[in-house]
Amino acid sequence: MPLNLITKHQPSSVGSKSLTIYKLSSNENPLGTSKLVRKQLQISHIKLERYPVFIYKNLIQNVANMYNLNKKQIVLGNGSDELLSLLCSACLKEGDEVIISEHGFLPYKTQVLVAHAIPVIIKDFNNKIDINNIIRSINTRTKMIFITMPTNPTGLFLTIREISQLSILLMPTNILLILDMAYSEYVEDDRYSIKMTTNIVVIKTLSKIYGLASLRLGWMYGRNNVIKLIEKIRSPFNTNKIAQITGSIALTDSQQHYLSRSFNMFWLIKIIVSLREANFYISRSYANFVVIKFDKKLPISLIENYIAKCNINIRRMSEYKLFNSIRVSVGLPRENIMLINHLKKLKKQRFVLVTHRTEEGTTQYWKT
Numbered sequence: 001m002p003l004n005l006i007t008k009h010q011p012s013s014v015g016s017k018s019l020t021i022y023k024l025s026s027n028e029n030p031l032g033t034s035k036l037v038r039k040q041l042q043i044s045h046i047k048l049e050r051y052p053v054f055i056y057k058n059l060i061q062n063v064a065n066m067y068n069l070n071k072k073q074i075v076l077g078n079g080s081d082e083l084l085s086l087l088c089s090a091c092l093k094e095g096d097e098v099i100i101s102e103h104g105f106l107p108y109k110t111q112v113l114v115a116h117a118i119p120v121i122i123k124d125f126n127n128k129i130d131i132n133n134i135i136r137s138i139n140t141r142t143k144m145i146f147i148t149m150p151t152n153p154t155g156l157f158l159t160i161r162e163i164s165q166l167s168i169l170l171m172p173t174n175i176l177l178i179l180d181m182a183y184s185e186y187v188e189d190d191r192y193s194i195k196m197t198t199n200i201v202v203i204k205t206l207s208k209i210y211g212l213a214s215l216r217l218g219w220m221y222g223r224n225n226v227i228k229l230i231e232k233i234r235s236p237f238n239t240n241k242i243a244q245i246t247g248s249i250a251l252t253d254s255q256q257h258y259l260s261r262s263f264n265m266f267w268l269i270k271i272i273v274s275l276r277e278a279n280f281y282i283s284r285s286y287a288n289f290v291v292i293k294f295d296k297k298l299p300i301s302l303i304e305n306y307i308a309k310c311n312i313n314i315r316r317m318s319e320y321k322l323f324n325s326i327r328v329s330v331g332l333p334r335e336n337i338m339l340i341n342h343l344k345k346l347k348k349q350r351f352v353l354v355t356h357r358t359e360e361g362t363t364q365y366w367k368t
């Protein structure tokens, strides 16, 4: 396996224990796990000594009921991360090609390489997945196309028309269209929807709007032969009992869902509008995060240092090939306001590049 091609995923750090760090780096739900879950989850009643067999089936049934799906075509994963890995291991072989967009979610490439297949990276158009570039890259070796809806990190989505166009085009082939819909619940737009066809595989997570990131729970829906392949290699107890019971409660909590969605919508727009007014470059986002692009004149490390000194944890975007950019998740109101105010202050800061020449050589550093 070409391990040297794989970059280790670095989860964002949480900072030192003595400091309060405002974590706006992992697109989690700032409102936390729902009250209903906290009230109904009674750990002392859960038989932790037993393997989680029946509960797995219950949760699948709940997902099937909620989304009107065939329960036989659903598989649960230890986070959607695990489902991506199972999918690639089960369905790819050496030399197969998988189309991934230029700024696509990094684990896609990793899992494709782990399966000895070839990631084919296509250019986006204005930070949006370019359907024409996808079509141009398809050949007889193509086995999968990964599309994030909406994309992490660029926050945009392909419309129902575009997805339908692509899936119809793929009909005569065996190519799978993988729709990773981790942030789908946040989108409010009439053009956002999917029409399930046999070549579409949907992956969803309970880590985001359901506020269960620490429990690791995701699910996948696809055609029978794909699900059967995954079931062959899935470890029988890949998701744990507490996660499964909690997941079932969380799925029914429409109030938390509604609250999280409207809260996100309000603050997402507020962050975008406030920072645009302060002349920052931010593109539209339909998820629970935004990407902010900075002037090339200042090195991004300087901006990252400045934000870190404000105790705000953000995600750098160079690994996503978005240079001079950071991604910020929508946080609690005080965190969002703090972020906006610190960034506005940053605009007013004067940074001077100091050049220091000695006999040993020249060093340069920035001073405020």
Ligand SMILES: Cc1ncc(COP(=O)(O)O)c(C=O)c1O
Pocket: 026, 027, 078, 079, 080, 081, 082, 105, 148, 151, 152, 180, 182, 204, 205, 206, 207, 213, 216, 217, 218
């Ligand atoms: C696009 C996308 N897919 C999948 C995941 C993984 O989600 P999970 O927590 O279910 O593994 C993430 C997490 O950030 C994501 O951004």
